[in-house]
Amino acid sequence: MSSILPFTPPVVKRLLGWKKTPAGSGGAGGGIGGVGEQNGGGQEEKWCEKAVKSLVKKLKKTGQLDELEKAISTQNSNTKCVTIPSNCSELWGLGSGHTIEQWDSAGMYGYPDHSRSLDGRLQVSHRKGLPHVIYCRLWRWPDLHSHHELRAIDTCQYAFNLKKDEVCVNPYHYQRVETPVLPPVLVPRHPEILTELPPLDDLINSIPENTNFPAGIDPPNNYIPDTPPPGYMSEDGETNDQQMNQSSPAEMSPSNLSPVSHGLDLQPVTYSEPAFWCSIAYYELNQRVGETFHASQPSLTVDGFTDPSNSERFCLGLLSNVNRNATVEMTRRHIGRGVRLYYIGGEVFAECLSDSAIFVQSPNCNQRYGWHPATVCKIPPGCNLKIFNNQEFAALLAQSVNQGFEAVYQLTRMCTIRMSFVKGWGAEYRRQTVTSTPCWIELHLNGPLQWLDKVLTQMGSPSVRCSSMS
Structure with a gap:
């Protein structure tokens, strides 16, 4: 050289x-x-x-x-x-x-x-x-x-x-770090005709609880600890200062949760990585703005700048909206470096690069720490949070197969993560739904969603019939 x-x-x-x-x-x-x-x-x-x-x-x-x-x-x-x-x-x-x-x-x-x-x-x-x-x-x-x-x-x-x-x-x-190989889910094959799907819990219109990123974690290893923050109030109003229940899906072996064969026709359904690990849509209040960003790189940033053609950056600054009001405009100016998303070893991390906090609603993360499924977690600048884990999801999926079609279908909500910039939402904020925040994004995790689709297709239909007369 x-x-x-x-x-x-x-x-x-x-x-x-x-x-x-x-x-x-x-x-x-x-x-x-x-x-x-x-x-x-x-x-x-x-x-x-x-x-x-x-x-x-x-x-x-x-x-x-x-x-x-x-x-x-x-x-x-x-x-x-x-x-x-x-x-x-x-x-x-x-x-x-x-x-x-x-x-x-x-x-x-x-x-x-x-x-x-x-x-x-x-x-x-x-x-x-x-x-x-x-x-x-x-x-x-x-x-x-x-x-x-x-x-x-x-x-x-x-x-x-x-x-x-x-x-x-x-x-x-x-x-x-190597991506762990997820075991296939054994699914009983039911040939019934697929009927109307059951409704999902509408997280987007509910008023979620709030939690802050736990204090006292030294940078740069700003990881969420293995227990929820002290004083978290559970759904039934009891203080949850202890570790999550021992029946946590994260602690269960997927092989132990697979359905037991009692003369059923069990079919293994395997997980496969898609070409784009997630899709990201940007919203201002309740209006979708711009095209969906399809993430092919394991690391990407969603920021407030204007690069139009970088596969590792989703730049919100170049998106226009004729209905944009002054509050949205001001918030967009404070997005700055935004958030960095990593997909590594079957886990998704969110790191706040902005000078302002980001707010994350991840049902998978909330279940890991024993929080209510709709809880919104505030991530301060310079901190990062694991927002999805494929192995935990695999354990939940294997468990839910035993509980029927409806339980599996409900897992689709786990594959959606919502994240707002600068302004939070929830019970402790003036804005109580994500559609009230000026600038937010919605992530769809394509690998888990495609896995769910294959499992649901194999299962056939929900047990509760839905006819034209019901």
Whole structure:
């Protein structure tokens, strides 16, 4: 590789020589999240060289440079941790002093060179990201989108999730999270004629309860804990300070929930990933605006800007509406960076990138934490929440098959997630329905919906008949 910056040390050249490139890129310009495709291969190589030089400078001071070279050259996980300070953002001012913010397809957003990070991310020349993600992307997985895709090996003593003062950036101390294979659901085949479907609970017109993202979680690992926030009031009015019931579908084995064969014709119905994992519709009050966005990438942002042709961004700023009022217009101006959605390892995460909170209604998430199905959760800026889990849904589906057609059909509501920007809704807000909020989106999870469709088709029809005279 030719030197981009003057006086490139030999060790930097060696480390850059091991940089991974995306499949089919034909060169070294695609290293970090495909930015080279947007900003030019030369600019991308320049950024990679700056990132490596900065790391080399730090590791020389601590005598860990040889260990990094050993790990990368041998591709061996049986190497020592290679650490840098976890709050090292102040050490990474590498740019030329510009203050223009930049975006890239990997969700690394730009800041002035000498700004300080409070969330554990480091920045290199206007671009900011978690250090272990940056170097895993550089030396192992160029298509890496998020820290949600990584899991540390058991022997790593300074793994990112341990939240120590030092964080390990040895790329061979992390593994890629694999999508779990969902077991097929055994469905009894009923040949009855399909009749009118039962009505679903109308979440969109009910007045939901509210909950806040639990306080006291340190960034950047702002995960929801395994128990609901203290003092949550359940549907029957009793305070729910304990963990969700032991009969939670998340704790049940799908195989244990499949129907028992008593002479029934059982058919296995398998899950398959669709080409577009979700579809997103945008609304202003009760009016649909613009076309549906079909998500093909595992990471995407819904923001308030105006890029018309990026498969990893649904930009609301370019959508027009002749009926838009002043409140909607003002709210749209505050969407900003909006929300980032990840679909990784069979799980969906929502991360608030905006300076204002987002509000999420996810029945799957609500069931996990023992909340009312219509509860709306407020996610503050910089926090993220797991809003759907395929394995939990699979367990629910296997259980519901035993309870009949109606129980399975009710699960369709679990595959819809509603999310509002800036303004919340529910019992604690002036706006009590999502259609009263100025700007909101509705996600349809295509994989679970298609799975439900196959199961319902196999089951035949509901047990309760619906005739023209009823």
